[in-house]
Amino acid sequence: HFVGVFTDITQLKQTEERLARMAHFDPLTELPNRVMIHQRLAHAVNLAQRHHTLVGVVFIDLDNFKTVNDGLGHAAGDSLLKQVAQRLRQRVRQEDTLGRLGGDEFILVLEHLRHPQQAAHVSTAILETLNQPFTLDGGQQVYVRASIGISLFPADGQTAGDLVRNADAAMYESKRRGRNSFSFYTESFTSDATSRLQLETRLRRAVEHGEFVLHYQPMIRLSDRKVTAVEALVRLNAPVESDACLPSVSPNQFIPVMEETGMIVALSEWVLQEACRQGKAWLDAGLDFGRIAVNLSPSEIRRGGVVERLSRILNRTGLPPHRLEIEITESGLMESGMGAEQFLQMLHALGVFLSIDDFGTGYSSLAYLKRFPVHQLKIDRSFVQDLPGNDSDAQLVGTMISMAHGLRMNVVAEGVEMPDQEAFLASRGCDVVQGYLYSRPVPAVQIEHLLGNSDSSKKSTIVR
Incomplete structure (x- = not known):
């Protein structure tokens, strides 16, 4: 004869899953948190080393979030952060990782890049999508801008920590230049990307207006x-x-x-x-x-x-x-x-x-x-x-x-x-x-x- 003892561990499993999610995801925006971002960035760097591609780290800081948070209250601030996260998701490819570091700071890991201008394109799209007003729960419209810093593997760092830190430094350079812009950690990349975007704008106008x-x-x-x-x-x-x-x-x-x-x-x-x-x-x-x-x-x-x-x-x-x-x-x-x-x-x-x-x-x-x-x-x-x-x-x-x-x-x-x-x-x-x-x-x-x-x-x- 055998005696079998069965225990329902469903609740235990659900608790473990909730704890794991809390450890790796931001509860407000449901985006990956700092821990998960660093893990995925380290994985992206390893892949890039094997395939000889670039990894871009896009550090996004909301320029006037403190004004909203202090003036309209934390509930309004939370509502704004959730809407910002939702808009940013729309600009992310499936293979990329968007996360929230904390406060009003977001980070985007771009994989399989072939040249720095691709990161510049993404940053421009982010700035454009944030230019539209946000409607808070009470019906009030607010505007928020962002300063963006970009670092690139392998030029700007070999580890996840280096890349995040240098993207953060580049973001402060954007704030110094007047905000609502992006900067590369490597100055020459910022100049090259700006020139490239200006040329693209000029060419699009030339196509539209028959300037050839x-x-x-x-x-x-x-x-x-x-x-x-x-x-x-x-x-x-x-x-x-x-x-x-x-x-x-x-x-x-x-x-x-x-x-x-x-x-x-x-x-x-x-x-x-x-x-x-x-x-x-x-x-x-x-x-x-x-x-x-x-x-x-x-x-x-x-x-x-x-x-x-x-x-x-x-x-x-x-x-x-x-x-x-x-x-x-x-x-x-x-x-x-x-x-x-x-x-x-x-x-x-x-x-x-x-x-x-x-x-x-x-x-x-x-x-x-x-x-x-x-x-x-x-x-x-x-x-x-x-x-x-x-x-x-x-x-x-x-x-x-x-x-x-x-x-x-x-x-x-x-x-x-x-x-x-x-x-x-x-x-x-x-x-x-x-x-x-x-x-x-x-x-x-x-x-x-x-x-x-x-x-x-x-x-x-x-x-x-």
Whole structure:
């Protein structure tokens, strides 16, 4: 015989769970408390060490909480803290940790960061969400602002304690600067992030207000010095008089930012539309520009639907497809999703001229070039700039030209600036050249002047 004794430990378990929760969570806001934050931050640091990523610690201090707490009472203060916590939750990704250190101090642990600007974006969003008024239980509206400090692993500390302490120090720097702002513990990051955010704001305005313009750079056939194509290159218009203090921004500066923020999608569509419209206008005016070349960005390719958009824009503008040259970088081609060969076959079926841009800098392979319906290779300027003096570049360029001709493709050399570079390329059989030796990228009206010049055999330099 056996005697069994059963004891209901449900209440004991519930008590243990309540104690564990009290030990790790703030009872007012139900956010992780200081103990839990430090545990999760230490775990995030360990992961970041293994995966070579950044961890951001965002320290948030409410600027005028004491005024509310003292003037309206602790109940009002508690109500405000709960509402602040709720708003902050809406700005947090699933993998991040938002906690309350105590009083009016909150902390956010950002994992898997790739660059400091991501922490700056989050901080800006927090400041924006706190700008709206809070309605307390009695119906009274109050405004609260925040000062934010940011520290980053590994630059600003190796332990959870160091990172929290340095984020706290950065927060006091924000208060010193006038509050309602964020600062990085590393001063240079604050400057970089501020500049980056200002640039993003300017670019968004430029997209919304149509402040971009196309310039065109001719491609010259060496055999008869005839313009065979013009490449459309986007530029950001010079600041208007009221913004005269703003510096000019080059494509090398704004294109990567637009790629990262997704603004490139709207810009790419506008560039294609405007280039096709301009090409049709030149044809209607009796000007033979050959083809008009447009770069297709990797982001545009990843987005999908390229062929459909091209077809729609060609139909809308009336530009014959064979007058449009699509330039795709090797790396961009590999991001087409459906497979590079199928993607190019669909573009080829549309009737457009296909060119591989920046050739030699990506996935150069004879195997894929043999299969792809490509008409032309453009040798990247990095191989041209040291010609003819650099023997290695000279041999590489000669090999590229021979290879392309063997595959019945034309060759364009980019970045030609000196007569001896032209002479070398001509001696190796290069078909077409492009660069400052012939023209800088210029507005459409100057291209019209060039195309209207009947003396086509004359060597023309539009802009030196």
